[in-house]
Amino acid sequence: MKLSSRLILSAAALALLSGCATQNPYDQGAQTDSTGMSKTAKYGGLGALAGAAAGALISHDDRGKGALIGAAVGGASGAGYGYYADKQEAQLRQQMQGTGVEVQRQGDNIQLIMPGNITFATDSADISSGFYNPLNNLANSFKQYDQNSIEIVGHTDSTGGYQYNMGLSQRRAQSVANYLISQGVNPSRVTTRGAGPDQPVASNANESGRQQNRRVEVNLRPLPGAQGVQQ
Numbered sequence: 001m002k003l004s005s006r007l008i009l010s011a012a013a014l015a016l017l018s019g020c021a022t023q024n025p026y027d028q029g030a031q032t033d034s035t036g037m038s039k040t041a042k043y044g045g046l047g048a049l050a051g052a053a054a055g056a057l058i059s060h061d062d063r064g065k066g067a068l069i070g071a072a073v074g075g076a077s078g079a080g081y082g083y084y085a086d087k088q089e090a091q092l093r094q095q096m097q098g099t100g101v102e103v104q105r106q107g108d109n110i111q112l113i114m115p116g117n118i119t120f121a122t123d124s125a126d127i128s129s130g131f132y133n134p135l136n137n138l139a140n141s142f143k144q145y146d147q148n149s150i151e152i153v154g155h156t157d158s159t160g161g162y163q164y165n166m167g168l169s170q171r172r173a174q175s176v177a178n179y180l181i182s183q184g185v186n187p188s189r190v191t192t193r194g195a196g197p198d199q200p201v202a203s204n205a206n207e208s209g210r211q212q213n214r215r216v217e218v219n220l221r222p223l224p225g226a227q228g229v230q231q
Contacts, residue, residue: 081108081147081222088145088220095137109221110148112138114176116156116214125171127179135176138218139183148220150190152177155217157210158197170194176216189223 089110093103102113119131127135142150154169173192181187202209 084145084147085110085222088141088148091141091145092138095141096134099134101134109219111220112218114216114218115211116172116216117211119176119216120172123168125168125175127175132179135179136183139180139185142180142185142189146186146189147223148189149223150177150180150185151219151221152180152190152192153217153219154192154194154196155199155213155215156197157213158200158204159210162196166194166196168194169196172216176218 100118104111152173154173156165156169177192200213202212
C-alpha cells in the first residue's frame, strides 16, 4: 500500500476519533441520537471526514498529508458547533420545562413549538399575559447564544377563511418577534412567516387535532460562518 493511502486511512481514523474524543458536559438523552452517540461526537466525526476528503483533494502534491490536515480542521469545526448547539439546547430545555413549549433538535437546527392555547387567546394576535415569562427566558437565551438565525412561523387550524388564517398566523408570528426584539434580541437575526393552515401536524377533523395545529414555531439555524464557533 502506498504511503499516501496509509495516511488517508489514518485521516479517516482521526476523523472518527476527533468526534468521539470531544467531551460533552451534557449526557441527557436529548444530546444523543438514536444510536446513543452524542451529537457533538457525530458532528465532530462528520466534520473531520469531510475535512479529510477536502484536504486530500486540495493537497495534490501530498494527498495523505492534506487529508490529515483537513481531518483535524474539519473535526474541530464540526465539534465546535455541535458543542455550542448542545449547550443551547440544554439551556432551552431547562428554561421551557413546565411551560408547554416543546424543544426539538434535528442536526444543527433547534425548533421550539409553542401551542396556541398558551401563547394567544382565540382569534387574537395579542400575547397571553402568562406567556411573557417564557418569552423573557427565550430572549435572554437568544442574546447569549447569538450564532443562530431566528425564524418565527405562525400556524392556524383550517377553521374559517383561508386568507384570514394566513393573516392571523403572520400577525401572531410578528407579535412574538416584536416582543423578543423589544427585549434586546438583534432584529437582523429575526424573520417571520405566516403559514396559516398549510402545514398541519394533526387532523383538523377534531378539536384535539385543531388545537395542535394552532401553534407558533421558532426555528434556530446556524448563521453563516457559525459552524466553527466555540463557547
